[in-house]
Amino acid sequence: MSETYLPEGLPAPVPMNDGLDKPYWDALLDGKIMVQRCADCGTWQWGPEWICHNCNSFNMEWTEVTGEGTIYSWERPWHPVHGALKDHGPYIVVLVELPDAGNVRMIGNLLGDPAQEVTIGAKVKAVIERHDGDQPYALVQWQVAD
Amino acid sequence: MSDRTLRGKTAIVGVGETTYYKHGQSPDPEFVLVLKAILAACEDAGIDAKEIDGFASYSNDRNEPTRIAAALGINDLRYSNMNWGGGGGGVAAAVGNAAAAVAVGLADCVVAFRGLAQGQFQRFGKAPPVTAVSGDPAYMSPYGVMSPLQKYAMRAMRFMHENKVDHSVLRAISMASYTHAQNNPRAVMYGRPLSEEKYDDSRWIAEPCRLFDCCQENDGAAAVIIVSAEKAKDMKQKPAYILGAAQGSDHRCGAPVMNASNFPSSSFASLAPRLYEMAGVGPKDVDVVQSYENFTIGVMMAVVEHGFCEPEECNEFFQLENLTAPGGKMPLNTSGGNLAECYMHGLGLQIEAVRQIRGDSPNQVPGADVALSIAGPMVHHVSTDILGSEATL
Numbered sequence: 001m002s003e004t005y006l007p008e009g010l011p012a013p014v015p016m017n018d019g020l021d022k023p024y025w026d027a028l029l030d031g032k033i034m035v036q037r038c039a040d041c042g043t044w045q046w047g048p049e050w051i052c053h054n055c056n057s058f059n060m061e062w063t064e065v066t067g068e069g070t071i072y073s074w075e076r077p078w079h080p081v082h083g084a085l086k087d088h089g090p091y092i093v094v095l096v097e098l099p100d101a102g103n104v105r106m107i108g109n110l111l112g113d114p115a116q117e118v119t120i121g122a123k124v125k126a127v128i129e130r131h132d133g134d135q136p137y138a139l140v141q142w143q144v145a146d
Numbered sequence: 147m148s149d150r151t152l153r154g155k156t157a158i159v160g161v162g163e164t165t166y167y168k169h170g171q172s173p174d175p176e177f178v179l180v181l182k183a184i185l186a187a188c189e190d191a192g193i194d195a196k197e198i199d200g201f202a203s204y205s206n207d208r209n210e211p212t213r214i215a216a217a218l219g220i221n222d223l224r225y226s227n228m229n230w231g232g233g234g235g236g237v238a239a240a241v242g243n244a245a246a247a248v249a250v251g252l253a254d255c256v257v258a259f260r261g262l263a264q265g266q267f268q269r270f271g272k273a274p275p276v277t278a279v280s281g282d283p284a285y286m287s288p289y290g291v292m293s294p295l296q297k298y299a300m301r302a303m304r305f306m307h308e309n310k311v312d313h314s315v316l317r318a319i320s321m322a323s324y325t326h327a328q329n330n331p332r333a334v335m336y337g338r339p340l341s342e343e344k345y346d347d348s349r350w351i352a353e354p355c356r357l358f359d360c361c362q363e364n365d366g367a368a369a370v371i372i373v374s375a376e377k378a379k380d381m382k383q384k385p386a387y388i389l390g391a392a393q394g395s396d397h398r399c400g401a402p403v404m405n406a407s408n409f410p411s412s413s414f415a416s417l418a419p420r421l422y423e424m425a426g427v428g429p430k431d432v433d434v435v436q437s438y439e440n441f442t443i444g445v446m447m448a449v450v451e452h453g454f455c456e457p458e459e460c461n462e463f464f465q466l467e468n469l470t471a472p473g474g475k476m477p478l479n480t481s482g483g484n485l486a487e488c489y490m491h492g493l494g495l496q497i498e499a500v501r502q503i504r505g506d507s508p509n510q511v512p513g514a515d516v517a518l519s520i521a522g523p524m525v526h527h528v529s530t531d532i533l534g535s536e537a538t539l
Binding site for chain 1: 272273276277278279280281282283284285286287288289290291292293295296299300301303304307349350351352353354398401402403404405409410
């Protein structure tokens, strides 16, 4: 079994060139999952944006979350739309709500058998998946919590 | 009613389309396809192409109005408009923007158009050829979420979960398009019917969608011509009056990483009430519906959001006999739509709505006076318009 859920060769994430989400990607390499929270009104926000969608403050802070979540929705792609996935077979993508961060949602793969039954509402736990190379990065994956 | 309305002020008086090809098989470059569609629309309308003085399109169409105007020898280019947003969410918006320009006198004769030659350019259904991604794609592509279906499947999966929707709903939507295409010689899928068995046996593309839940990718071009209602009365074709057009989406629909507030949605929840208010009609008055099928899942949620059935009624409502002309409760995609006629980024559906109002659809709904056309469900900026016959004014 490979160390990563999907084969190498998919597009690699790089921080936006205006610096908005660099703290997120840097923190992931340090083993921490951070999302945005407004320092003024406390609203949680994901994905990253320069301004709070609730109070329009620019005073957004990066806040570490526990990595405990709930499956909100999911899909199982079969057809490979990228060369790196040719002959790979199906895989599962989940959209996970984070109850301890205002129910913001994160995307990741559901680790384990790609044929497994997926249950909306199931509790999941984040697993940080490192991709070490010339330009290292890390991803957030999910596994069903015991 | 406020006079800040499009209702009845303009009409579609000409429609044009090229031959529809499978993707990559157009013998013509994209720009030539666009010119041919515009000229066909002019001929249909009975006007000279030099009477066009405005252009409206969407989805970053590559064919700029200045080039078209120069190529056609237009004397006075008065209006050009690009509706932001990828995908086909801007079809009805382009028609609405054209109508708005005519209604307030910015221009007199505006063409809404779209051209696609995916052999010449990048295909929609393939991941872009890049090795690194930033912004929203950085949170999706590394997890294998790259194609339009992969980006939207989870909206439907949640909707189907919340409302206990059966896969038979998606099958009925697909079969309605294929059924209608069998009477439409222009349809790419003419002569290629779809059975329940063939649908059920087809491969998964991304659950919850099978092959036949997904639109084709095609090459071609289409155009519609919009003039004032006053001018339309004396022209060659029976006018299809624009009763209303609306565009947009609800709270934080475009929020990154799938954080839209109203996620299990086709993005029409706030738009549909605005549309009906302007048009002065409700879902019960609509005789025929064209709903852009990027994927059947988007049609399902869009039809619900336009008030044709409640979310929990999907399993009963979406039956093939309810969705087919001439006798169905809500005839849907009567040309064969994006699934089975052609994926001309939805502009073909506008043309079919015009045909229904004129009375010359290959699957005519008897006495159709009100035709509703939905554009680009599930993308982050969508649009819908309603056309009416003279009797609706």
